[in-house]
Amino acid sequence: MDSSSADGARLPPSRAGSRLCVRCGERKAALKRPKTLEQVSPICRECFYVVFEDEIHQTIVDxxxxxxxxxxxxxxxxxxxxxxxxxxxxxxxxxxxxxxxxxxxxxxxxxxxxxxxxxxxxxxxxxxxxxxxxxxxxxxxxxxxxxxxxxxxxxxxxxxxxxxxxxxxxxxxxxxxxxxxxxxxxxxxxxxxxxxxxxxxxxxxxxxxxxxxxxxxxxxxxxxxxxxxxxxxxxxxxxxxxxxxxxxxxxxxxxxxxxxxxxxxxxxxxxxxxxxxxxxxxxxFRISTTTRMPEQGTCERCGYISSQKLCKACVLLDGLNRGLPKLGIGRTKAGPGADGDGKQRAKGSERNTSSLQGKHGNFDF
Amino acid sequence: MHLTLEFGGGLELLLENSTKVHKVEVPPQDGENMVTMKGLLSWVKANLIKERPEMFVKGDSVRPGVLALINDCDWELCGGLDAELEEKDVVVFISTLHGG
The missing domain is CATH 3.40.50.620 (HUPs)
Structure with a gap:
């Protein structure tokens, strides 16, 4: 990718330190901040620490x-x-x-x-x-x-x-x-x-x-x-x-x-x-109110929050302990019989009542 | 030209013995009389990187997500690929593409 024209104005690239911090106007700028609404850029190291911490404080307060x-x-x-x-x-x-x-x-x-x-x-x-x-x-x-x-x-x-x-x-x-x-x-x-x-x-x-x-x-x-x-x-x-x-x-x-x-x-x-x-x-994103969402319940085995009978950790542990470690991982490549798409789906539908549930990914936030 | 190169955030794993700091002598590229960041990147790729160069470079620049600092200054402020290096400069490369 051509990066030389990203800044437009200054074509002959200047050496480090020729631009001043826009916040203090005294020290040499050291960092180009991602362009967002209020962010000051370029900025010197000292001002960066102050602004970085202030922004997080603001997020916490807001x-x-x-x-x-x-x-x-x-x-x-x-x-x-x-x-x-x-x-x-x-x-x-x-x-x-x-x-x-x-x-x-x-x-x-x-x-x-x-x-x-x-x-x-x-x-x-x-x-x-x-x-x-x-x-x-x-x-x-x-x-x-x-x-x-x-x-x-x-x-x-x-x-x-x-x-x-x-x-x-x-x-x-x-x-x-x-x-x-x-x-x-x-x-x-x-x-x-x-x-x-x-x-x-x-x-x-x-x-x-x-x-x-x-x-x-x-x-x-x-x-x-x-x-x-x-x-x-x-x-x-x-x-x-x-x-x-x-x-x-x-x-x-x-x-x-x-x-x-x-x-x-x-x-x-x-x-x-x-x-x-x-x-x-x-x-x-707004989700239509008529969409049926998975209900959050608790895991029958460990009591942890889960939309299924067993929470993901218990399913994965089950697999590990029974020597079937791929149990509970994703939808495809469940094992040697990866052709068993129908079988997969059947298994999925008995476990899931909502069509949404089967689509859960592996990561959770 | 004498330069000090530092690799962090996992990039050191691509180098021999996973050494983080390298004091090197980098010649100007053909037809030029100075070393630019662009020249340095291709020199590093050819001389220091031992495996998976795609973790470090993409096209003729660093892979997005790899930060470069010249004497502690964001390289984007120094001219990016066209930044001209000087004797005894310290150039730091840090990958942000790892767990944390």
């Missing part, structure tokens, strides 16, 4: 994400998003007197060489930001580590297991901590991607939920996403001086997400606003 006195569990993976979230939230809590009781909550999936490192990051955060840390492990909760699961099923669908298990693990950990709320580091890119994936999957139920900044308000522990409008690019740049401590999941290159993600990044390069535009589109 959406009344918290009430004073709440115990808030920060879902902490040791990755960039949750690390930045933990830091920014503890700063804002202090600076603006939110009155929140903040905790770090980590899930140990049991991935050798990944969680080991990232749990070290979380432990460092515990000390640096003075936030108590609680770790719950897949091994404790489900009897399987991710390494065991990958051994059993290979690299193809492992992210499904990981995602489903993690969601429950966070809830169980948060309940243990008696948290009133869980915050996660999902950013604008994540949400735009989820909107697209839910459209591609035809998953209307999740499409309508996935752009909410707070979900599960009717459940025991609501979740919110203070980074809903925060670009991944800026989250990566924010802690640059300690980027080397940030871990990469060694199994993630096989994630289905990759394809939609790459599309989002292509769009962003052509038109940075595209990410916010997709979120906006997702928010503005």
């Amino acid at each position: 959406n009344t994400l918290f009430k004073a006195g709440e115990r808030v569990a920060i879902g902490a993976s040791g990755g960039k998003d949750s690390t930045v979230l933990a830091y920014v939230l503890s700063e804002l809590n202090r600076r603006h007197n939110y009155g929140l009781d903040l905790f770090l909550l980590s899930v140990d999936e049991g991935i050798t060489g990944y969680r080991d490192d990232s749990l070290e990051t979380v432990k460092r955060n515990e000390i640096q930001y003075g936030l108590p840390l609680k770790i719950v492990s897949y091994k404790d909760l489900y009897g399987w580590t991710m390494d065991d699961i990958v051994k059993a099923i290979g690299l193809k669908n492992n992210c499904t297991f990981c995602g489903v298990f993690r969601r429950q693990a966070l809830d169980r950990g948060a309940a243990l901590l008696k948290a009133d709320k869980i915050v996660t580091g999902h950013n604008a890119d994540d949400i735009a991607e989820t909107v697209l994936l839910n459209i591609l999957r035809g998953d209307i139920a999740r499409l309508s939920r996935c752009t909410f900044i707070t979900t599960g308000e009717d459940g025991p522990i609501p979740r919110c996403k203070p980074f809903k409008y925060t670009y991944e690019k800026e989250i990566v740049i924010y802690p640059l001086y300690e980027i080397s401590h940030i871990s990469v999941c060694i199994y993630s290159p096989n994630a289905y997400r990759g394809f939609a993600r790459e599309f989002i990044k292509d769009l962003e390069r052509m038109r940075p606003r595209a990410i916010l535009d997709i979120i906006k589109s997702g928010e503005n």
Whole structure:
């Protein structure tokens, strides 16, 4: 793609630092911010920190994400998003007197060489930001580590297991901590991607939920996403001086997400606003009131919220424990008899009463 | 030209021994007397990247989702592909395309 004309006005490219920050007008600009309505750009590093934090504060205030006195569990993976979230939230809590009781909550999936490192990051955060840390492990909760699961099923669908298990693990950990709320580091890119994936999957139920900044308000522990409008690019740049401590999941290159993600990044390069535009589109979807939506009940086995008799985690666990690890994964390639389309469908329809339910994807937000 | 290159966010996995920091000597491209980002990218692709170059470059630019900083400055502000590098510049590449 031709990037030379993206800025139009200045054709002979100038060297770093020849433009001044539009906010302070004094220091050299260091960052071009994604073009959104009020964002100032280009901006110097010092002003960027101030504006970045202010925007998140504004999101928290505008959406009344918290009430004073709440115990808030920060879902902490040791990755960039949750690390930045933990830091920014503890700063804002202090600076603006939110009155929140903040905790770090980590899930140990049991991935050798990944969680080991990232749990070290979380432990460092515990000390640096003075936030108590609680770790719950897949091994404790489900009897399987991710390494065991990958051994059993290979690299193809492992992210499904990981995602489903993690969601429950966070809830169980948060309940243990008696948290009133869980915050996660999902950013604008994540949400735009989820909107697209839910459209591609035809998953209307999740499409309508996935752009909410707070979900599960009717459940025991609501979740919110203070980074809903925060670009991944800026989250990566924010802690640059300690980027080397940030871990990469060694199994993630096989994630289905990759394809939609790459599309989002292509769009962003052509038109940075595209990410916010997709979120906006997702928010503005209106579902006809006559559409029958899957009813949310609870899992017969573990009591976790579920629209089916058994929750996804219990179905996946069943498969693992019975030596049929592909049970409960997707609609196709259910096993050696992938030709059994009719069989699949029959199985699907006995389980699902609503036509929507069979279309559920594997990811949950 | 002496440059310091840093790779992060998983890009280091594409390089020999997953080394993050590389001090390198980059020659100007044919017919030019300076090193531009465009030239640097093709040099990196030819000389440093050991596997899956598509994780790093797409066309003649970095793959969307890979950030580039020249001396801590967003490369988009420095002229992008046409940015001219100077002796002892530090260029950082970070992929945002990973879990987190």
